[in-house]
Amino acid sequence: MKHYFLYVLVFISGASVLAVEILGTRILGPFYGVSLFLWSALITVTLVALSAGYALGGRWADRGARLPRLCYLLAGAGLWLLLTPWIKHPVLAISEPLGLRFAVLLAAFILFVPPLTLLGMVSPYAIRLRAQSLNEVGRTAGDLYAVSTIGSVIAALLTGFFLIPNVGVNRLVLLIGALLILTAAAGLATERKMKGAAMAALLLAIGAIVASWLLVKDAAETGESVAAVKQSPYGEIRVVDTDFGRHMLIDGGIHTIVDSQSFEPLFPYVHVVDVTRHFYEKPGKMLLIGVGGGSVIKRFAQKDWAIDAVEIDPVVTETAYQYFGLDSAAARVFHTDGRQFLIAHPDTYDLVIMDAFGSSSIPFHLVTREVFGLIASRMNPGGVLAINVEALGWHDLIVRSLAATLKQHFAEVLALPMAEPPDQLGNLILLAANRKLELLWDLPPTLDRFSEDYHRNHAWDNRFAPDTRNAPVLGDDLNPVDLWSERINLAARKELHDYFKGEGMSW
Numbered sequence: 001m002k003h004y005f006l007y008v009l010v011f012i013s014g015a016s017v018l019a020v021e022i023l024g025t026r027i028l029g030p031f032y033g034v035s036l037f038l039w040s041a042l043i044t045v046t047l048v049a050l051s052a053g054y055a056l057g058g059r060w061a062d063r064g065a066r067l068p069r070l071c072y073l074l075a076g077a078g079l080w081l082l083l084t085p086w087i088k089h090p091v092l093a094i095s096e097p098l099g100l101r102f103a104v105l106l107a108a109f110i111l112f113v114p115p116l117t118l119l120g121m122v123s124p125y126a127i128r129l130r131a132q133s134l135n136e137v138g139r140t141a142g143d144l145y146a147v148s149t150i151g152s153v154i155a156a157l158l159t160g161f162f163l164i165p166n167v168g169v170n171r172l173v174l175l176i177g178a179l180l181i182l183t184a185a186a187g188l189a190t191e192r193k194m195k196g197a198a199m200a201a202l203l204l205a206i207g208a209i210v211a212s213w214l215l216v217k218d219a220a221e222t223g224e225s226v227a228a229v230k231q232s233p234y235g236e237i238r239v240v241d242t243d244f245g246r247h248m249l250i251d252g253g254i255h256t257i258v259d260s261q262s263f264e265p266l267f268p269y270v271h272v273v274d275v276t277r278h279f280y281e282k283p284g285k286m287l288l289i290g291v292g293g294g295s296v297i298k299r300f301a302q303k304d305w306a307i308d309a310v311e312i313d314p315v316v317t318e319t320a321y322q323y324f325g326l327d328s329a330a331a332r333v334f335h336t337d338g339r340q341f342l343i344a345h346p347d348t349y350d351l352v353i354m355d356a357f358g359s360s361s362i363p364f365h366l367v368t369r370e371v372f373g374l375i376a377s378r379m380n381p382g383g384v385l386a387i388n389v390e391a392l393g394w395h396d397l398i399v400r401s402l403a404a405t406l407k408q409h410f411a412e413v414l415a416l417p418m419a420e421p422p423d424q425l426g427n428l429i430l431l432a433a434n435r436k437l438e439l440l441w442d443l444p445p446t447l448d449r450f451s452e453d454y455h456r457n458h459a460w461d462n463r464f465a466p467d468t469r470n471a472p473v474l475g476d477d478l479n480p481v482d483l484w485s486e487r488i489n490l491a492a493r494k495e496l497h498d499y500f501k502g503e504g505m506s507w
Contacts, residue, residue, distance in 0.1 A: 006126050010122060010148045014123075014147070014149060015151035017119050017155075018151075019159045020112060020116060026236055027111065030236050030251055033252055033361070033493055036483065037101060044105070049112065049114075052113075053120015054124055056117070057124040062128065068188055077116075078179070081115055084173050088111065227240070230315050230319060234315075235251045235313070241260055245257050246259070250316065255293065258295060267295065268452075269429060270296055270299060271456050272427075272459040273355075274299055276353070276386050276431070279384055279433075279439065281440055283304040284349075284351060285305070287308050287310070287378070289309075289354045292355060294320040294321075298330060301331065308349070310341045314335045339365055347378065348378050349383060352386070353387075364481045369405050369473055372405060372406055373409050376409040376410065382434075382435050384432070386430070389428055390425065392487065396488075400466045401471045402430055404468035404472065414465060415431075443460060446458075
């Protein structure tokens with residue numbers, strides 16, 4: 001019976017390793033952004049912890065392998081996971097002054113190395129317990145590692161596809177900790193002298209399960225300013241109210257800002273995108289890729305444009321309807337990938353607006369010569385493409401490279417900048433068309449420095465054709481946009497942490 005239990009124990013241990021690694025993106029992502037350097041940090045920490053666990057577990061087993069000691073490893077990992085939702089905030093506060101790159105490594109190390117090291121010790125220890133003779137060590141090791149890997153595969157699928165969106169991050173961390181302690185309790189119960197320890201572990205696990213549902217909720221990790229926290233298969237969506245308005249954050253990056261009462265858009269880029277209406281004598285048909293809080297939809301729907309919108313995450317759309325005043329009748333919303341929509345739908349449009357980028361995530365498949373060619377084929381004669389992008393200065397490499405890529409299919413490419421001064425982090429709207437980009441009717445004059453008219457006029461008056469000399473053309477085969485977005489994310493996160501400081505908001 002104990003031999004069969006070892007396989008169960010190893011299965012649960014392997015499943016927990018992958019679940020914890022995936023959960024790491026949701027625990028740290030809202031603070032640092034789910035970017036290349038976050039994944040690199042988590043993978044590095046996981047491999048370091050498992051390597052240490054394998055080495056320590058084998059040596060500890062050689063000193064006298066007994067099932068209760070193996071159960072203590074699981075219980076220790078479970079206890080640490082039970083603490084994780086409570087120690088996360090102090091760890092983030094301690095590590096932030098070290099700079100984002102080192103901070104994410106330190107935070108990941110503190111939060112995940114202890115449980116992952118203990119879980120790494122399980123397999124070599126179980127092999128020592130299971131092997132009866134040297135003649136069967138190889139088969140025993142192979143079987144146990146296979147069972148552990150199968151557990152990891154199942155956990156990866158369940159965690160990403162089902163558990164995070166439906167259970168929530170904090171609850172799931174506590175439930176994994178409780179499962180490890182329950183497994184340890186079951187193992188201890190098989191030993192006559194360990195009945196008391198087994199009962200204590202069982203009571204601790206039951207308490208953790210109760211706490212996960214009664215005491216911990218995703219909104220509990222936030223301050224009074226947070227109206228909602230939702231988990232989806234694509235990211236964490238957070239609604240935050242501050243003195244500056246209502247914000248939609250996706251993985252900690254701001255995607256929408258509106259007035260808390262009227263829901264009028266306050267993000268300057270929304271007003272600058274509005275310039276595109278002045279290229280047309282009358283309203284037409286528009287495709288929007290990336291719904292966010294729905295501010296762009298609302299602006300164009302008010303001016304009688306017919307709108308199709310594509311949003312990969314249904315939870316984002318649901319949040320826009322619930323918290324940002326978006327009317328479901330304002331646009332037909334399709335929940336799919338933007339590029340897949342363009343492939344599957346032959347409809348043509350007068351205006352295409354791409355608003356699917358964040359500071360920590362620029363989907364590489366939406367910024368290639370191939371996808372821009374696809375967009376060009378879906379545009380009516382005289383159509384215009386507008387892309388909202390964040391960059392480090394007006395002449396950032398990402399701006400010039402996107403312009404060079406757009407020029408593969410469009411004769412005219414202009415940038416409408418917003419950052420002041422020009423070398424600062426900020427948004428730009430890239431315009432592309434196979435016609436002259438000239439206003440058919442004037443923009444309203446600027447009467448107030450902080451008005452939406454100012455943003456429109458400032459961007460249009462400072463429009464420029466990006467310098468595309470020596471700028472790489474992005475393609476499906478070669479595309480370094482992930483590296484560029486990581487650089488932008490580093491700067492954006494510093495500003496975000498200062499922006500929300502003192503607002504009663506906890507990450």
